[in-house]
Amino acid sequence: MFADRMNDAFAEFDRDEAYAFIEGFDRATRRRGQRHFQMGAVTMLKAIPDGFEAIVEGDYDSTVTLLWDPSDGWLGECTCPEGIDCEHVYAAMQAVLAEHSVAAVRSLRPKALPGKSRPRWAGGWTGARSSSCAS
Numbered sequence: 001m002f003a004d005r006m007n008d009a010f011a012e013f014d015r016d017e018a019y020a021f022i023e024g025f026d027r028a029t030r031r032r033g034q035r036h037f038q039m040g041a042v043t044m045l046k047a048i049p050d051g052f053e054a055i056v057e058g059d060y061d062s063t064v065t066l067l068w069d070p071s072d073g074w075l076g077e078c079t080c081p082e083g084i085d086c087e088h089v090y091a092a093m094q095a096v097l098a099e100h101s102v103a104a105v106r107s108l109r110p111k112a113l114p115g116k117s118r119p120r121w122a123g124g125w126t127g128a129r130s131s132s133c134a135s
């Protein structure tokens with residue numbers, strides 16, 4: 001969906017922190033933000049230093065900046081009149097979380113392979129046989 005480069009940005013991404021951040025928004029903002037996200041209003045998402053930048057289409061396009069601070073947590077800024085923690089920030093973070101799910105699946109695959117590449121019966125056959133004969 002978005003560039004593969006996003007994988008790098010997720011190296012230190014904490015899903016729980018991200019969820020806690022947007023779940024803290026008021027109910028109306030969350031509902032509108034969820035609708036934006038489901039309608040595909042997030043048309044651009046990219047990694048920037050310390051966070052993500054997204055464009056959310058609406059009556060006018062809003063540019064959302066999501067910044068991660070190790071001590072303060074997530075900060076969401078938007079170019080709409082609300083400025084911070086608005087429905088666009090919510091939609092943008094949902095898009096980040098959706099991308100993170102895809103990236104996590106991708107990164108799991110290579111890790112699962114090496115253990116299976118060597119057949120279990122390879123090597124050690126004669127040793128196992130002679131020890132069972134000894135008893």
Ligand SMILES: [Zn+2]
Pocket residue numbers: 062078079080081082083086087088089
């Ligand atoms: Zn906004």
